[in-house]
Amino acid sequence: MSQTLSQHIPAPLTAAVETALQQTFGTTSVMDISLLTGGLSAAPVFKIIINDKPYVLKLDKTTTFSPNHKLAAAAGIAPPLHFEDTANGISISGFIDSKPVRTVFGPDRLPQELAATIKAIHSVPSHTDSNDLRATIDGIIAGFRQLNMLSGPVFDECFSNYDMIRSKYPWNDAEQVFSHNDLNPSNVLCDGERIWIIDWGTSYLNDRYIDLANAANFFVHTEEQERAFLSTYFDGPADDYKAARFYIMRQVGRIIYSMLMFQLAAQGKPKDYVHNQEMEGITLKELYPQMGAGKISLATYEGQFMYGKALLNEAVHQMRTPRFAAALTAIG
Structure with missing residues (x-):
């Protein structure tokens, strides 16, 4: 060698x-x-x-x-x-010599490019196994609770709302497709012309809205972008039912990633470490610029811990809106 x-x-x-x-x-x-x-x-x-x-x-x-x-x-x-x-x-x-996907496509074109890529993923013929999504989420939440690192009214409200989702969402319908299941920015690469997806270790047959929601949580930030994103994926405007499932799954995705961030953060501290319980004022809007400027890194305890808090706060904020109540009604 x-x-x-x-x-x-x-x-x-x-x-x-x-x-x-x-x-x-x-x-x-x-x-x-x-x-x-x-x-x-x-x-x-x-x-x-x-x-x-x-x-x-x-x-x-x-x-x-x-x-x-x-x-x-x-x-x-x-x-x-x-x-x-x-x-x-x-x-x-x-090897993909990746360029910043947001810069290559811009805010107007990126939602369509992402949706087209996700549609291509979901169109792959596959007889791979499927997992019980609800059981997977239950396990992630249980893993977080066992850490005893954070608690309080925001977490109580979050898990209470998730219990409503858990009881109403159509987990076992026929919507299962070949899915990536972890469309975060580190897995979405761009060679300057098109998008490539890497890291398929968590892929299996799953609810199509997981990929749509996860990608949207990282890359789709306005109502106009959301309409373009869903219209590209569904070959036309999404009806109320599809839009409701998408919106609900966006909150589920935020909860999942927040739990995973907290679990990663906990690995960097002793079991008896006393974590800061403050949740007020920690938002994605404030955190993203700091991450982009390199002031906060997801490779560190602080970055993982703060990002987990911001994701959970955003999920709770969204679950307080009339749109969330309407979405729960729409799915049944």
Whole structure:
């Protein structure tokens, strides 16, 4: 193995990585290697240059590879998958030199581009397994509660409203489609011309509104953008029922991500750490500019903790509106 590669690859994986490179490229000579950052996964992900071309080398023995990456790559939605070694947790895929998706498409075009991409995901023929979405959310909330890190009236109100959603939402209808389930900005890449979706480890058959809601929570911010987003996906204006399910799932998505942020934050502190209980005035509107300016990072306890609070506050704010009450009525 080249010295360039051996400086980065753990010794127990050296031989397996050499085999992967030889089988994929006919050489083990790597011109350059650099660690990619930005995701929340602890798995090492590298950009490697071989034969003057960039690729992504991922080492993750803790995760079972999803066959859905292959399906998404075959559909042209995910970067090409060149090699996969499930025994050693090694994969090699195409590298996307990502540009800021908001800058490339702008606020008017981005909702349509995202919706078209999600529609393409949901159109992939798949016989993959499905998960019980309601049970998954219950588990995420239970995991947060076991931490005993935050409590108070905002959380009581949030979970009370979620209980209403839980009892009314049509969890087991026929709306299940091939879904990504984690369309956050770190998984939405743009090469300057089109969108690529990466990290398919949590993909399975699911309610179509999860992908729509998650993407919208990160990229769709006005009523006009929302109309364009849904109209593109549904090939015309969304009726009241579809709009209601979408709106409700946006709040569910915010709750899910807030719980996950809190759980990540808790990992960075001792079990007996006393977390700041203040929830007042922590909003996405104030937090996003700080994140964009690099003042707050989701790789830190503070960033994860504050982002979790802002997401939960936004969900509670939305669930206090007449639109939320009307949406619950619309779904039945």
